[in-house]
Amino acid sequence: MSDGSNQAKVSVLKPQTQSVVAERAQVFDNRADRDDEIDLLALVATLWRGKWIIALITTLAILMGGVYAYGVAVPLYTANSVVLLETKQNQIADLESVVSGLSGDTSEVNSEVEILRSRILLGRVVDRLDLESDPEFNASLREPGLLDNVKSSVIGGIKAAIGQTEQEPSLTPEQQAIRTHDNVVSALLSKMQVSNIRQSLVFQIQVETTDPQKSADIADAIAEEYTSSQRDVKYEATEQASEWLSERVAELKLELEEAEQEVARFSSSTRLVSAEALEGLERQLKEIRDRIVANTETRTSLESQLQELDAANTLDEKAAIAGDRLLSQLAEDLDGSDRSRAAFDTRLAAVISGLQTNLTRVERQLASLTASAATLEEQITQQTEDLIQLRQLRREAEATRLLYEHFLTRLGETSAQRGIQQADSRLISSAVVPQVPSFPRKSLILALSGMLGLMLGAALILIRELRNNTFKTAADLEALGGYAVLGQIPAMPIKKRNEVLSYVNDKPTSAAAEAVRNLRTSVMMANLDNPPQTILVTSCLPAEGKTTASLMLAHNFAAVGKSVLLLEGDVRRRTLNEYFDVTEKRGLVSVLGDLAKLEDVVFHSQALGGDVLLTEESRVNAADLFSSDKFSKFIETVKTRYDVVIIDTPPVLVVPDARIIAQHADAVLFNVKWDSTSQPQVQEALRLFHNSAQRITGFILNGISARGMKYYGYGGKYGAYGAYASKYYNS
Known part of the structure; x- marks a missing residue:
């Protein structure tokens, strides 16, 4: 064709191309809408078309399940023992703080479950039943199987491929024994279950092994060790409390004796005083202090009078200040003669002498009273301190006596508890030797195998159908x-x-x-x-x-x-x-x-x-x-x-x-x-x-x-x- 004819043809085809593209887009949109829908009938039809494949796979799955259930699987027997947790116990003596019972709340119930699963308790069961000699629990006594050999070879190959060729360090016999014991305890832990029945204080101990009698023995042994451990804990607590109380009582007895001796020594080394005598001394001190105040005022008055007499300029003033009636009379009768003046002066000198004598006497009394007050104050202070110390010594001795009597009583209570401790739980149902194995459940395995085969077959059919886009x-x-x-x-x-x-x-x-x-x-x-x-x-x-x-x-x-x-x-x-x-x-x-x-x-x-x-x-x-x-x-x-x-x-x-x-x-x-x-x-x-x-x-x-x-x-x-x-x- 020529270029002109080709261009003409292209120009004619362009609208046709757009129409075709629009139609195809609509077709694809409709198909996308249909693809989003799930056709159940088509799904059932697809599965029905593959019914023989599904039936074959299901049959093979059931056969494999039967081979496993009847030929490969090792029968396991489950035994159960039941323990009741008792939260209220009658104590012969009041010693709740030492060996008190349990309250039964959720936290303590969960704690008891963990105690039943504790490695210490299970270690006692291992030792009691000599489970280290049982190949079921001690893997080192079993002959390695095909799977073990394959696993070992694979792990060895992986280590060799990554260049990990170091060997494990050799263990001493003691370390090897500890490791073996730990492995046996772990094996026992994997074969037991402890469950708490809801809304109760009952624990169910379940053990599953290859031997029915062994399962029952282990379940009972765990229950017995559990209750025994509770008694042992209480006994140890009682013994520790008794030992501590004995030591404490002995110490308190010595402290009491020393306190009483200290009171006696102090009483003998000081004057016997009492609160009443101390009050008498305080009243006497008060009277002396009152007299000191009075004498002080008198001395002040006398000193003031003498100073005023010395300062007076006239005879009338001196007579008025002296306050002497005779001197005042002589001052009135004074006529200016020497005789009257000598009489006045003689009387004034006598008055002044008397005032000085009184002042001297008052000062002596005041000094005596001050000395007596100081002596009484010192005596009162000393006796007050002695009384306080005596009372303190007596209180300490009394407190030590009360503490000693209290601990002596607790020691008696603790001694009474020896040998009569009760566990916080008791065995209410011993394990019954199972007659039929709990595993494998052959009918269940066959049913599950059939269901698995059915699901696998259906999945294969559906996957094949999805992959088949013809x-x-x-x-x-x-x-x-x-x-x-x-x-x-x-x-x-x-x-x-x-x-x-x-x-x-x-x-x-x-x-x-x-x-x-x-x-x-x-x-x-x-x-x-x-x-x-x-x-x-x-x-x-x-x-x-x-x-x-x-x-x-x-x-x-x-x-x-x-x-x-x-x-x-x-x-x-x-x-x-x-x-x-x-x-x-x-x-x-x-x-x-x-x-x-x-x-x-x-x-x-x-x-x-x-x-x-x-x-x-x-x-x-x-x-x-x-x-x-x-x-x-x-x-x-x-x-x-x-x-x-x-x-x-x-x-x-x-x-x-x-x-x-x-x-x-x-x-x-x-x-x-x-x-x-x-x-x-x-x-x-x-x-x-x-x-x-x-x-x-x-x-x-x-x-x-x-x-x-x-x-x-x-x-x-x-x-x-x-x-x-x-x-x-x-x-």
């Missing part, structure tokens, strides 16, 4: 591609390609022949106004049956009196000659290269009922060959000579030849192989057509297996491979 029905193909399925051709019971025409000629009423008739009818009715003359048949990949479909469609058109040309468009692979016995080595390439005429290279096949044009090897690129004007003119020429031209083209996903040839075709049939061609392949092939602004006329679902359709659950529903097909077809 087409089983025309509805699936139409839903994905958005085009109608024009024909559904079942597989033919032939072994070679050249047997196709023989089969359809020998069995004209077979299911395959009728399917091709339906295909021909659908193709012709796809456009009643302008029935297609040039029909192209292609597929996604090789070996999907497109050549067989082309051959059978050409045969069917020839059977109704049409002049048919079957044209081989696959220049690269050239498989059409396998259906015919021909000697002509020239073909389509020779015609297009003007090396031969059409009537010289085309041949008529009696079995086909029409003409066939093969192709031959060529150095010319096939895409260039079919894009040439010669090929376009060739198609126009053969359309004038034949009623129907059927072109068998190469696969779409391999080479572009089919899309190039499709420009000259009136109808494009896309062949899809049943349960073989995948959905992504069809989607990609359609995308290539749509990118070239081309549409296909419809699909051909080819190679349908009647047995396969029955397996997928469609055997009684669809056309030529339905359950009723045998009444109409002779295949």
Whole structure:
């Protein structure tokens, strides 16, 4: 073609391309909406199709479970002993703080559960029952099994691979004994369970071993060691309390004796005083202090009077200050004579002398009273301190006596408790030797094995179904591609390609022949106004049956009196000659290269009922060959000579030849192989057509297996491979 014609064609195809893309987007949106829905019936149908696989896997699982339950699993026996926790106990003596009972709250119940599982208690059980000599608990006494050897080899290989070759340090016999004992305790811990029955103070001790008597013995031993440990704890507490109280009583006795001796020594070394005598001394001191105050005032008065007399200037003033009546009389009778004045002076001197004498006496009394007060104050202070110290010594001695009596009483109570301690729990049900093993539960193992096999089988079927994205029905193909399925051709019971025409000629009423008739009818009715003359048949990949479909469609058109040309468009692979016995080595390439005429290279096949044009090897690129004007003119020429031209083209996903040839075709049939061609392949092939602004006329679902359709659950529903097909077809 010229560049102008190509541009014109592209301009015409652009709106067509946009329309095709819009249609395909709508189809994919609808399919996405359907994919979001879960079809329960389809799910059940899928599982039903795989019922034999599910049944086989379930049977194998049950057999494996039976082998394990009846042959491999080691029977285990479970024994239970029951212990009751007693929270209220009658004490013979009041010694609750030493050996008090339990309150029974949640924290203490949980604590008792952990005590029952403690390694110290279980260590006593190990020693009591000599479980270190039991291979079930002491792994070093068991012969290593196959699994142990494999595990050891794997671990050794891993260490060697990572370069870890150091060996464990050697242990002394004492260290090895401790390790063995710890391992046995751990093994016992793994074989026992302790549970508290809800809303009660009852503990259930459960032990599971390979020997029924051993299980019962261990369960009872744990219960007995538990109650015994409680008594031992109380006994040890009592002994420790008694020992401590004895030491404390002895110390307090010595302290009491020393305190009493100190009181006696202090009493003998000081004057015996009392609070009453001390009060008398304090009253006496008060009286002396009162007298001191009075004398002090008198002394002050006398000193003041003497000073005033000394300071007085007149005789009347001196007489008034002296306060002496005689002196005042002499002052009145004073007549200025020496005699009267001498009498006055003599009397004044006597008064002054008397005042000085009184002052001296008062000062002496005041000094004596001050000394007496000081002596009394010192005496009172000393006696007060002695009284306080005496009282303190007596209080200390009394406190020591009370403490001594208290601890002496507690010592008596503790001594009374020796040997009569009661445990906070008691055994209410000894373990019964089990008669039947608790493991394996054979019926449960078989049931679980069956359920597991059922689930595994169903999972495998569903996974296989999810991974299988091929087409089983025309509805699936139409839903994905958005085009109608024009024909559904079942597989033919032939072994070679050249047997196709023989089969359809020998069995004209077979299911395959009728399917091709339906295909021909659908193709012709796809456009009643302008029935297609040039029909192209292609597929996604090789070996999907497109050549067989082309051959059978050409045969069917020839059977109704049409002049048919079957044209081989696959220049690269050239498989059409396998259906015919021909000697002509020239073909389509020779015609297009003007090396031969059409009537010289085309041949008529009696079995086909029409003409066939093969192709031959060529150095010319096939895409260039079919894009040439010669090929376009060739198609126009053969359309004038034949009623129907059927072109068998190469696969779409391999080479572009089919899309190039499709420009000259009136109808494009896309062949899809049943349960073989995948959905992504069809989607990609359609995308290539749509990118070239081309549409296909419809699909051909080819190679349908009647047995396969029955397996997928469609055997009684669809056309030529339905359950009723045998009444109409002779295949």
